[in-house]
Amino acid sequence: MGRRIVIIGGGAAGFFAAANLQQLPNDVEVVILEKSNKTLSKVKVSGGGRCNVTTSLDQVGQLVKQYPRGEKPLRNLFKAFGPVELRQWFEERGIPLKAEDDGRVFPTSDSSQTIIDCLREEAQRLGVKVMHGEQVVDLSQKPEGWTVTTSGGKLWEADLVMVAIGGHPKSAAYDWLSALGLELEKPLPSLFTFNIPDSPLLTLAGTSVPSAEVKIAGTKFSYTGPLLITHWGLSGPAVLKLSAFAARHLAEKDYQFQVLVKWDQEWNEDAVRNWVSENRNSQAKKKIVNCPLRPLTQRLWSTLMELAGIPEEMRWADLPKKSANKLINAMVSMPFEVAGKTTFKEEFVTAGGVKCSEVDFKSMQSRKLAGLYLAGEVLDVDGITGGYNFQNAWSGGYVAARHMVEQLKN
Known part of the structure; x- marks a missing residue:
């Protein structure tokens, strides 16, 4: 029997984590479970279809002040992987970026499809499997790992699980997380x-x-x-x-x-x-x-x-x-x-979600539940308009991925 990482959610945080699961042992399978029939849909519409990837604001002290919720815990996260590292990551993969006068950063192609293709190609190169129509309804911890249950009754056994389901306007979307004992802030609209x-x-x-x-x-x-x-x-x-x-x-x-x-x-x-x-x-x-x-x-x-x-x-x-x-x-x-x-347009942003105190932002792992990682808007973190919400997702996905690799190497 091989080992498995299950990533719940095929958005920015989930895909970026998958694209950074490099140097995993050969016996580890990586699966993204996406409830809809398409992935990276928010990336697609961002910036009017141009994708506001991040910001040109690099200093961590100034950067974290652009987040109404999450300012303090994000300091460690952005020190590990911030806008500078993100821009370098894309450029190393042949995706040049440009900063506009207002500080927003876009691909020079002015097309979000450029970013989507890059992420999908990286995930495919690493052998990541993407499963559509798999809505998670239950997550339970076992002595040997985790069991993820989807709406069709299918069970996915996993050694490590990452939750990257994004923000949702209704608390019911998080019921299976609160059932694990994770504390949540009531979700509310932002932006x-x-x-x-x-x-x-x-x-x-x-x-x-x-x-x-x-x-x-x-x-x-x-x-x-x-x-x-x-x-x-x-x-x-x-x-x-x-x-x-x-x-x-x-x-x-x-x-x-x-x-x-x-x-x-x-x-x-x-x-x-x-x-x-x-x-x-x-x-x-x-x-x-x-x-x-x-x-x-x-x-x-x-x-x-x-x-x-x-x-x-x-x-x-x-x-x-x-x-x-x-x-x-x-x-x-x-x-x-x-x-x-x-x-605001199609870019729904949520304040609320899993409390930041539930997560160690140096690894994005749950403080209570070993082997469970959370990143992106599922957490009570949200930024103002200008690429900040994506940066939170990229950074969280990257840090979680690198920690999961180290966990499975040991």
Whole structure:
């Protein structure tokens, strides 16, 4: 009888682990069990089909701050295998990568299929078997290893098991893990946009500003970055990243809350008030509509004027104090009533999962159950948009793989 490693989940973490199970003894079989009929589906859609593989942010201290959950345990993981090592790994296999101005890293081919093909070829070269339609419903530890049971009643005996099932919106998806005694945090959505049905800006869908500050009223939660007005509310990196850091708070609010928008992070009320006052003097005869403050677009500026009750024909010299105050407030602290959320494209990210305290991040092995490894979004780790969630998956998969190899060599 030979030995076997079973990897549960054919996503980024699972496949990357399989692709790094090099130098295994010849008697070890590696099997990936995937519940659907396709693997690496999230890699396929990432970055609009280009695959945002990782980030160009290399310093571990800065890198871990991009994770609303998991910052502390990820330090050891990224020291062992971080973005630098990942980029080198792909380039050694003939997949050149490029960093864009915002720090996101993509294959130079601009095609996620390049990454998928590379991972599949590496796994195939190492003799990894991929089994589709195998949904795991039970996992039990035996004196000699593990038994994995799938929905069709099939039993897979294994010496080592790695769980890489990704994030799931419902706790029931993790029942077979909690049955093992693993503690879990309730899964919640992360990285979502804000639905604002009564927004006065819905007709401006597609309008953006490069560096807005978005704050959740009554809290310390705020984030600065590009902001996009949509036909359902607000989106863009500022909103997505804010939703990640405030995920648990917003879930408690049932996604009914108020946000305050300052359209440029450099503004403050005094500066904008002084700008209005100066325009009253220096631009007295000019129409207000023709003098937007950058980076506001003409359409956004016109709408803010309308909301402040300022006619398009009004000159700076004729601007009433009350209307000026309304305009200033709309520029530095415009309120929006959020009533729900929308998943960001196909890239569903979950906050929650198996608690980080359950895992030794130097090996990705369970602290309670020898021979059980966990990596990727199945853990209570999630990053902001920009390649961070994939980096967590790649790093966890790599470290788990190298430790499993050492275990079976001994």
